[in-house]
Amino acid sequence: MSTTETLIAAADAHSAHNYHPLPVVVATADGAWMTDVEGRRYLDLLAGYSALNFGHGNRRLIDAARAQLERVTLTSRAFHHDRFADFCGQLAELCGMELVLPMNTGAEAVETAVKAARKWGYRVKGVPSGMAKIVVAAGNFHGRTTTIISFSTDREARADYEPYTPGFEIVPYGDLTAMRAALTENAVAVLLEPIQGEAGVLVPPAGYLAGVRELTRERGVLFVADEIQSGLGRTGRTFACEHEGVVPDMYVLGKALGGGIVPVSAVVSSREVLGVFRPGEHGSTFGGNPLACAVALEVIAMLRSGDFQRRAAELGDHLHRELGLLTGSGHVTEVRGRGLWAGVDIDPAYGTGREISEKLMDRGVLVKDTHGSTIRIAPPLVITKEDLDWGLGQLRGVLGA
Structure with missing residues (x-):
């Protein structure tokens, strides 16, 4: 052999x-x-x-990681560390948002976005307890956790993992009429990939993202853009949403944010949305660790040049x-x-x-x-x-x- x-x-x-x-x-x-x-x-x-x-x-990213490895790699969020503020501030600025909630993997970031949207729906929008609905698109791929595969239409991803998590409605990707019908009074968010990667790099019809943005504003619903694969330069813009001039209420980021060195993900949004979390309600031991922040800061600097x-x-x-x-x-x-x-x-x-x-x-x-x-x-x-x-x-x- x-x-x-x-x-x-x-x-x-x-x-x-x-x-x-x-x-x-x-x-x-x-x-x-x-x-x-x-x-x-x-x-x-x-x-x-x-x-x-x-x-x-990548030499810039390797050097950033090596320098941080010699200093401190993990504190947990029980303590502050000296890279955290810069990471949150600079990522928020890159996204044109106010707050950052760091995690590790893309699936964790999507789970965080789901929790944030539901909590916002109850605390801010006033949806009755237990009634929050998130609208997603057929053909989606947002990860493989139990909650996320509950709103997948991929048979291989779903089979033998029931019972599934309720609270999601699936509509055809690219169909604004179906989206409009789904945005009923208890809808709290629309979660979409601006381009569906796992489905085969599907680009929605022209005007679709802008139409979703208009509908969500009309109905008082959050537009959550999963830019884990499409974001951070891949499509020729920092974010794929930019191709239609769309700014969502929340970005979900991952993959390239860690530069291929460490897993780094984040949810980036407004103070109104992410401000619903209080200490002890959500977290991650490794989320926002010093090594991750050091690498991600270099990624942000590289993207800032365009x-x-x-x-x-x-x-x-x-x-x-x-x-x-x-x-x-x-x-x-x-x-x-x-x-x-x-x-x-x-x-x-x-x-x-x-x-x-x-x-x-x-x-x-x-x-x-x-x-x-x-x-x-x-x-x-x-x-x-x-x-x-x-x-x-x-x-x-x-x-x-």
């Missing part, structure tokens, strides 16, 4: 099989490239589902032009996305998304499939045009285009 086969067999023997990774074992990585235990290099066109927007081993957003926009235009040409190849039925983010639907007659991903892996390119026939492309924002073109060339080769 090869080293790769040995390590995969060992992992399969002692880890729960809740993932089905491609058969590659990564040992090192730099920028947009990863090297496996056999010494073979791969172009990373997934970027940790956008957690690695700034590339592997360079990564411009790069994602420019390379994204090139990416979508090139992918658009593949729709005439006979093997690609549709391409969607925005910025350096794309969903490519493969004709099932030609192969599944998994099969295409494996063929690309054999050519030195790493992507991942979703929903059977779709592959997602989301390279680190630091990728060069030359490397991107090389990766697209490998895709054309796999598709015989």
